[in-house]
Amino acid sequence: MTQDTAPLSLNVPEPGCRPGDTPDFSDFEIPRAGAVGRPPVDVDPDEIRDMAFSIVRVLNKEGKAVGEWAGALSVEELRLGLRHMLLLRTFDARMQNAQRQGKTSFYMQHLGEEAVSCAFARALEPGDMNFPTYRQAGLLFAVDYPMLTMMNQIYSNAKDPLAGRQLPIMYSSKEHGFFSISGNLGTQFVQSVGWAMASAISGDTKIATGWIGDGSTAESDFHAAMVFASTYKAPVVLNIVNNQWAISTFQGIARGGVGTFAARGHGFGIASIRVDGNDYLAVHAVARWAAERARKGFGPTLIEHVTYRAGGHSTSDDPSAYRAKSEAAAWPLGDPIERLKNHLITIGEWSEERQSQAEAEILDTVITLQKEAESVGTLAGGEAPSPRDMFEGVYETMPPHLVRQRQEAGF
Amino acid sequence: MAQMTMIEAIREAHDVAMGTDKRVVVYGEDVGFFGGVFRCTAGLQEKYGKSRCFDAPINESGIVGTAIGMAAYGLKPVIEIQFADYVYPAFDQIASEAARLRHRSNGDFTCPLVIRMPTGGGIFGGQTHSQSPEALFTHVSGLKVVLPSNPRDAKGLLLASIADPDPVIFLEPKRLYNGPFDGHHDKPIVSWKNHALGDVPDGDEIVPLGKAHTFREGSDVTVLAYGTMVYVAEAAAEETGVDAEIIDLRTLLPLDLEAITESVKKTGRCVIVHEATRTSGFGAELMSLVQESCFYHLEAPMIRVTGWDTPYPHAQEWEYFPGPGRVGEALRKVMED
Ligand SMILES: Cc1ncc(C[n+]2csc(CCOP(=O)(O)OP(=O)(O)O)c2C)c(N)n1
Numbered sequence: 198m199t200q201d202t203a204p205l206s207l208n209v210p211e212p213g214c215r216p217g218d219t220p221d222f223s224d225f226e227i228p229r230a231g232a233v234g235r236p237p238v239d240v241d242p243d244e245i246r247d248m249a250f251s252i253v254r255v256l257n258k259e260g261k262a263v264g265e266w267a268g269a270l271s272v273e274e275l276r277l278g279l280r281h282m283l284l285l286r287t288f289d290a291r292m293q294n295a296q297r298q299g300k301t302s303f304y305m306q307h308l309g310e311e312a313v314s315c316a317f318a319r320a321l322e323p324g325d326m327n328f329p330t331y332r333q334a335g336l337l338f339a340v341d342y343p344m345l346t347m348m349n350q351i352y353s354n355a356k357d358p359l360a361g362r363q364l365p366i367m368y369s370s371k372e373h374g375f376f377s378i379s380g381n382l383g384t385q386f387v388q389s390v391g392w393a394m395a396s397a398i399s400g401d402t403k404i405a406t407g408w409i410g411d412g413s414t415a416e417s418d419f420h421a422a423m424v425f426a427s428t429y430k431a432p433v434v435l436n437i438v439n440n441q442w443a444i445s446t447f448q449g450i451a452r453g454g455v456g457t458f459a460a461r462g463h464g465f466g467i468a469s470i471r472v473d474g475n476d477y478l479a480v481h482a483v484a485r486w487a488a489e490r491a492r493k494g495f496g497p498t499l500i501e502h503v504t505y506r507a508g509g510h511s512t513s514d515d516p517s518a519y520r521a522k523s524e525a526a527a528w529p530l531g532d533p534i535e536r537l538k539n540h541l542i543t544i545g546e547w548s549e550e551r552q553s554q555a556e557a558e559i560l561d562t563v564i565t566l567q568k569e570a571e572s573v574g575t576l577a578g579g580e581a582p583s584p585r586d587m588f589e590g591v592y593e594t595m596p597p598h599l600v601r602q603r604q605e606a607g608f
Numbered sequence: 609m610a611q612m613t614m615i616e617a618i619r620e621a622h623d624v625a626m627g628t629d630k631r632v633v634v635y636g637e638d639v640g641f642f643g644g645v646f647r648c649t650a651g652l653q654e655k656y657g658k659s660r661c662f663d664a665p666i667n668e669s670g671i672v673g674t675a676i677g678m679a680a681y682g683l684k685p686v687i688e689i690q691f692a693d694y695v696y697p698a699f700d701q702i703a704s705e706a707a708r709l710r711h712r713s714n715g716d717f718t719c720p721l722v723i724r725m726p727t728g729g730g731i732f733g734g735q736t737h738s739q740s741p742e743a744l745f746t747h748v749s750g751l752k753v754v755l756p757s758n759p760r761d762a763k764g765l766l767l768a769s770i771a772d773p774d775p776v777i778f779l780e781p782k783r784l785y786n787g788p789f790d791g792h793h794d795k796p797i798v799s800w801k802n803h804a805l806g807d808v809p810d811g812d813e814i815v816p817l818g819k820a821h822t823f824r825e826g827s828d829v830t831v832l833a834y835g836t837m838v839y840v841a842e843a844a845a846e847e848t849g850v851d852a853e854i855i856d857l858r859t860l861l862p863l864d865l866e867a868i869t870e871s872v873k874k875t876g877r878c879v880i881v882h883e884a885t886r887t888s889g890f891g892a893e894l895m896s897l898v899q900e901s902c903f904y905h906l907e908a909p910m911i912r913v914t915g916w917d918t919p920y921p922h923a924q925e926w927e928y929f930p931g932p933g934r935v936g937e938a939l940r941k942v943m944e945d
Contacts, residue, residue: 328677359714369713376680377713381704387670388705391677391685398633398659398683405677417697421670428665590711591750593718593773596818596862 210454212447216517220527227529230257231264235482238490242468249459249469252503255478256536260543266482272546278319278477279541281339282311282534283556287563288344292351295567296512300575301351301365305331309507309525310440312477312533315339317436320484321374321406328376328389329408331366332438342373345566354574354581360589361582383409383416386435390425393433393491404432404491412443414458415451423499427465430496434487435467437499438474440506445519462499474504475530477537503530584608609807613800615785617759617808618648618724621766622686624812626656629684632770634661636671636688644688646726646785668698672723676706679721679775686770689725692779693739706775707750721775722766727755728836728883729929730783730793734922740884740915745777746861746893752817753861755779757838758788758805761858764815772817781835789836790843791931820864822871826853829877829942832868832894834858837881837930844935850943852879860890868894869901876907879938881930886914908945911938
């Protein structure tokens with residue numbers, strides 16, 4: 198050791214803002230809406246390297262849709278998008294409250310991130326398969342999965358489609374292109390690649406999508422998924438939802454101080470794009486581009502959805518302990534529902550009045566369904582799934598040792 | 609009927625399955641062009657094409673994770689982990705995902721998948737080419753665990769595993785790939801050729817999962833064994849003259865408890881042999897089950913002969929390995945009581 202070698206020290210990244218501080222997003226570079234162009238779907242990933250550092254945006258401050266990514270959706274589809282996001286937000290609020298009332302053990306809401314899954318789902322075809330995390334229920338809302346069934350699961354009542362075996366928000370519906378959610382973070386990312394590979398092996402036309410949170414990109418499975426996706430050019434769209442926080446851990450811990458999450462695709466030669474996750478039109482347009490790219494055999498796309506988790510991580514989380522209370526309000530990409538609403542108003546296809554009407558009608562629908570679900574039962578009481586169900590379905594045919602255990606348990 | 613080694617039998621099972629079911633795909637490290645480091649998949653890529661048999665990146669978690677996605681899609685992946693010692697990076701995908709998918713989705717998604725891996729010692733592989741991790745898998749609800757001891761069973765059990773609707777861990781005792789092995793490492797290697805169990809039926813005949821095989825009939829003591837240890841137990845019985853009944857378990861999960869209890873009730877004594885480390889090993893499970901169901905028939909305390917609770921050593925392999933000497937000692941001891 199030479200004498201002038203100073204002792205080393207560990208770099209532990211810290212967010213710019215903690216409780217008590219004033220949030221400051223002035224360092225956060227946001228390109229103007231329309232500034233990022235739309236490349237052809239067969240583009241060489243190398244030619245769009247800058248798209249991993251920029252952000253695709255369609256809606257500008259005035260609520261206008263601008264640039265090459267605009268114009269993909271009809272007014273009817275935009276109104277439907279607004280409706281899906283409102284349904285999800287209302288549903289979340291009611292279920293969050295139901296948890297506080299002891300009707301379920303646990304809930305996770307999407308507050309601020311509704312556009313990501315609601316808009317993405319509308320870019321897929323029936324038969325495509327999503328491998329989601331727990332914060333993409335919009336994928337179900339946007340394809341009309343019955344809300345009542347979701348409630349029955351959240352309440353773990355006798356009509357829970359998963360027979361009380363899964364956590365409340367870990368849905369599963371093959372029919373709706375929604376792979377069974379795992380509580381182990383990141384695992385589904387590589388499974389989505391496998392599903393896509395299977396589609397290619399079978400000469401099918403369907404594609405898969407994988408979903409992961411910013412924090413969970415640190416998991417080995419994220420990297421495994423990238424290796425397999427790039428090696429076999431799997432028809433898959435790989436989504437990172439960067440909502441800035443992984444429980445109390447800010448995104449810089451998984452990412453380090455350099456690059457972006459999207460830029461991780463570069464080392465794999467995967468087309469990588471950042472998109473404004475609070476812009477329904479931008480998410481939809483980018484999703485459609487990536488889906489088309491996959492479907493036409495041009496390989497995987499990595500999308501980083503830049504958004505903000507405005508609510509707590511889950512009902513067990515108190516974000517005020519680790520981040521400034523006003524941070525959500527200061528988030529520069531705004532609120533996805535407000536932005537789509539303003540856009541529709543700007544183009545003369547919606548009004549504040551119609552918005553209030555829609556909100557009231559949606560709240561009514563959700564409350565009616567909630568009553569119906571609660572009349573069956575909640576975790577606190579009513580009709581529950583049979584304990585016998587716990588022994589069923591571990592295997593297709595129950596092996597003798599499980600039959601013995603079921604008898605021992607008295608079911 | 610053809611005479612073949614266990615490697616050839618495994619290859620033939622793949623061939624039969626791929627030939628009859630288009631959904632069967634085979635991949636793993638070095639599995640495609642080269643046919644696997646033990647050559648269990650040799651020739652399959654040439655015959656079935658690169659999209660049904662291919663090389664995978666060296667990423668065990670990725671191999672299993674993608675296979676789960678493929679199984680969920682509707683294919684039947686048969687994947688190879690190059691050595692059982694390297695399955696740990698994939699353990700989460702196996703234990704948390706493959707094993708639970710059917711249950712957690714209430715049958716909405718299933719995971720018919722076979723994970724093959726060479727297991728066990730006896731080839732001077734040191735601590736990273738010799739392990740026997742079967743107990744880690746038998747502890748996981750939702751998996752099936754299979755471990756053949758001869759070419760005939762290897763083919764039939766692999767075909768049954770591929771046909772099975774649930775995820776199967778298929779452990780291949782690599783010391784038996786080319787011939788039976790009685791634990792005498794200083795004797796010349798014998799081949800499966802001219803061995804009765806090297807006779808492998810043609811076609812797609814399966815050996816059902818969950819059924820043990822009475823490898824040797826006897827009346828003094830029941831030896832519960834699987835894989836390489838079946839032959840070690842046979843050598844021990846012959847060397848000691850103890851008339852041991854050797855039950856080759858073949859499938860550890862689900863286990864053929866009926867065959868076990870029937871034999872122990874007949875002999876009144878039980879010795880359990882496995883290569884894996886002792887503490888919390890599969891032998892502990894076997895002892896509990898025999899105790900629960902045969903206690904009043906037992907004439908002596910049961911004995912376990914196992915590998916020691918150390919990493920598998922390189923130079924001391926034959927001191928670690930439960931050879932015929934140690935098994936014979938157990939047979940004598942259990943007969944004295
Ligand atoms: C393998 C694993 N490790 C840890 C956890 C506990 N856990 C649940 S959610 C979470 C944070 C995830 O953050 P992120 O990926 O950013 O997704 P977000 O919740 O922000 O949508 C953690 C650490 C887990 N579920 N699985």
